[in-house]
Amino acid sequence: MIKDTSAQDVQVKAPINYKKYAIITAVIFIAASTIAYIFLTSHSAKSSISRSKIQVAKVHVKALIRDIAASGKIVAANAPKIYSPERGFIDLKVKAGDTVKQGGTLALLQSPELTNELKQQESVLKRLQGEQQRQHLQARRQTLTLNKTLDMAQVELNAAERENRRAQLSIQKHLISQIDLEKAVDDLSRAKLSYKHAQQEVLLAKDTLAFELQAAKSDVTRQQLIVDDLIRKVSNLSIKATVTGIVGNLLVQQKAAVTQSQPLMTLVDLSNFEAELQVPESYANELGLGMEVELKLGNETVMGNLSAISPEVNNREVTARVRFDGVSNNIRQNQRLTARILLDNRQDIMQVKRGAFMQQGGIVAYKVQGNIAKRIPITIGATSINAVELLSGVKENDEIIISSYSDFKQADTILLN
Template structure:
């Protein structure tokens, strides 16, 4: 009996399908190649960033106002200091913050030395006045004596002339001797000489007396000027305000001993304010007197004009002064902090973009946004302001770029924005 056919079976080894194996290997290799290509393609954009963490701006075509930002403070255009005119003890008549008017006495300096010197000089002037009066009396007395001598000489001359005429008549009649006649002639000559000398002496004496009087009057006039100067200095000890405003800082205490020309206090003229700005040294060659300035004061924007530029640089900054265009600006105080923009020039119809931290990279590259991909491109920039930057090449209007800081991008060529 035959149980089954197992005795007839022969084990045969299966034949492998070589073609199918080759095809499978080719498909796997192709998939690997595509995966590698996709990996390589996305390697540059493999880093993604949250769109909310970057700033994107649109390139525009418009006017660019080139400006310089500067911070400063409100200062009084006229803030004179008050000085002591002489050494002495000062008595302050006002306190810091008090309102003052022109001509108001704000301080008094007591100077005992100056008061004593004034009394001495007045006494000297009184002495010179008495000396002048005495000199005038002496001159009148001496002039009288000289006039008397001249009159006597004139009388003697007339008497000698009469004797001479009588002698000539007598000598013709042989009534007198020749000696008496010659004596009469000599007496006449002597009288003429005496009268001539008396006249010359009177003239010289009058000139001398006039000179002495003029000298005495000159000494008195000089002394009068000395007294007037001391009186002027005494009057200046009552120090008056030179402006309408308020008292700033008191630099001394009342009843303090001060020296000549010591500062006593500062006055602030409230009718004239200016802005003192500190401009970076790099912009020193760009600014000029007369440029318009936009100033923000207490939330308001007012215009001013650059009126002065310091010729020196301090702490890498240049100090400038700005004068308000308006006569009165409300809400300003001495030393109030302000911010401003110095408007350098205005460029019309240029390609521009909002300024951002991307300028820290030098302004040579930018990341242009196209959908969700940002690609690194080369650009060139021109003039810049506080708010905008001029684009010279590399971008067109309506293009979008990332304007935030590029440090975290590490120079990659492409990135994805989620």
């Protein structure tokens, strides 16, 4: 009887699977390496932060456009203010917002004092003109008298010369005595002297009359200038528009009493606009007339140039004016805008995108190498709205963290998860 087949069984050894052991060994090695790397890096980094919470930018070498961001508004390039020419009562002919043309009447000023003074001075002018005419008549009368005197002296001289010739002939024929001859000679000398003095008196009198006439004429001319000036002032009581545009603000009430040089209203010339920008005081020394400015007007972008820079600082800001060509019929007075003032354009500058890391003063940055960010010293140069020049500490294609470092606690190394 056979119990079982155990006597026939032969023990056979199973073949060894080396590939399976190799895979298991490799997996164990990789896991150990990863654990070791994490262990080492976690011990060398003093802090860790998620990559989603930071912003990293690459260092580039390219052109750097230095610029300044500013805000402002559209203002009329020509917005004159109208002033009262004299004291009086104002009669306004327009309202705020009315359209006016250059030369149109804006208001009438009633000035009784000025009107009365004009009438008084015109009366004085007429009196002086009458005095001048009287001087002319008096001069003609005196000239006639002087000419008569001169003519009589001439007749007497002719008579004396004739008597002298008769006496000379008579003395030769012994018809008269020597005394009569001498008397004739004396009469001739007296006549010559009288004629000479008459001539001088006539010349002096004519000069005197000419002087008096010139003085009278000067008085009339002076008074005429006074009257002309008063006429000009009275004509200015009708206040005219100096530009074509609209009435901005009325600064006085209807029929109000106003003083000389008191502001009455403002006009706005809508044919020419400028941009008025408020620039931070720290950039004031870098501004210059003629600099290019990029203006953002709604959906439109236009280029302009700095035309004026205020020498005053108000609220830590400097006011600048930008002249540009009108680009739209939709442009309005006091329309808000943003601007970019282009200060400089420099080529081949090592730079990085501007970010909150500048809050650290621009002296340190965190350079990213793999999963580690190391704190390094840097030196910055020129800055613009979008970029910062890097003078030292990095090289091209390096990556640095440009977001805020407030959570880094000044750690030398940061682990990026």
